Amino acid sequence: MNKPFLLKPAAKDYLWGGNRLNEEFAKEIDAEPLAETWECSTHPDGLSVVSTGIFYGKSLHEVLSEHKEYLGTHPLATFQQSAAGQLPILIKFIDANKDLSVQVHPTDEYAGKNEDGQLGKTEMWYVLDAKLGASLVYGLSQSVAREEMEIALDKGDVEKYLQKVPVKKNDVFNIEAGTIHAIGAGVLVAEIQENSNLTYRLYDYDRTDKNGKKRELHIKKGLDVADLNKATEPRQPLRVLRYQQGVARELLSRCKYFEVYRMIVNTERRQKVTFKSDELSFRVLLCVNGCGTISFEEEQLQIYKGDCLFIPADSVEMRLHGKMQFLDVRC
Incomplete structure (x- = not known):
């Protein structure tokens, strides 16, 4: 019978991150800031590594390449990437000390055609903690034509179109591909998503990184996939313990x-x-x-x-x- 094992995450030091993952989750990772930990990942941009048992020190990708039976027989578990030791999902902790960029993710279909066969990205957030008054961006507060959105992005006043939603501990948000979104400052989340690192950044508050450079924007691709219709306000799902x-x-x-x-x-x-x-x-x-x-x-x-x-x-x-x-x- 197959035995479980613990994983050690990959780390990301994006400029909006904080230090809560080290302070409250004892990650002991030398990164400042520590924005994300990719806890369960076979993605080449951040591989998690086995930290217990007979596979100690191997990447999860290596283990699954050698033991495809660990994925199971579910259709998603045996999807086209499984032959290369890939999971269909990726799991993260995210510490948003500052606002994340306003962004959007492509669908599988768009990514497959335009990003060398990669997966798109639908994701889910479970809020672990949120400071008083914290919020996130979930879609648009009004429908807008693509031309209008391009002008707003160019002028830096896109926030007038964004739907901002208050957030609190224990909330759940499902973010389908094509939904314009952003995690707000002071929010700590666990994210479960498709196994993809495709993000089209639409607006980044005119920020610069530690080298004084602005981060790349992806306006054309982002607007190709973005839902520019007014979004319904997200409601917390009925949950029964x-x-x-x-x-x-x-x-x-x-x-x-x-x-x-x-x-x-x-x-x-x-x-x-x-x-x-x-x-x-x-x-x-x-x-x-x-x-x-x-x-x-x-x-x-x-x-x-x-x-x-x-x-x-x-x-x-x-x-x-x-x-x-x-x-x-x-x-």
């Missing part, structure tokens, strides 16, 4: 690319919680709070806030003990 002995679960998001559940474990009274993956899909547990242990066969892993556990398809049965919260991600 389902309780069993020692654990509660709720569905956060489901789309054709992934499913995400929140799992709350509390076995301080010694309840037994068992957990495994079936043959259909791998699973990823991203610990967003608390600590505990995961035991299987004769082994035991210590789990802390910020840790990411990869569980191959058709895994051994595991026992969870402690007080912790996970995002449980699968295809």
Whole structure:
């Protein structure tokens, strides 16, 4: 039977990042700022690395290239990139100390035709924390013609068209490809997305990087894929916690690319919680709070806030003990 293993993330020092991932999630990464950690990634722009077990020191990409059965038999798990050891998804922590750029992601179809066969990017955000008054951009507050948007972007007054939405801890947002969006300052999120790093930056507040250079914009491609119609205001989905002995679960998001559940474990009274993956899909547990242990066969892993556990398809049965919260991600 297949055994789970912990992952060490790749890090990104984008100019809008902060230091919360080191301070609150004990990442111990030498990056200033630390904007993103790619916790579960086979993308060549940021590979996560196995940090426990027999594959210690290998990239997740290497492991999946050697063990394709770890992906499972679900159609997404066996999509065209799996032969090269690629996951269909990518999981991140994002610390927005400053506003992210106003951006948009392409669909699979557009990316396949215009970006050498790459995937597009639909994503989901789970808000881990948000400062008082924090917000994010979700689509447009009014419909606008492409020509008008081009003028607004050129003049730097595009914000008048953006729909800004207040955000608080525990909120969920689904961002379909083509939606203009941006995470606002003071927001800390976990992001689950397609396995893509395609971002078309439309507006960046006229900022410069540490070398004094403005970051590249992608106006033409961005407007090719952007939905310029008035967006509906995002509403938080109906979420129902389902309780069993020692654990509660709720569905956060489901789309054709992934499913995400929140799992709350509390076995301080010694309840037994068992957990495994079936043959259909791998699973990823991203610990967003608390600590505990995961035991299987004769082994035991210590789990802390910020840790990411990869569980191959058709895994051994595991026992969870402690007080912790996970995002449980699968295809």
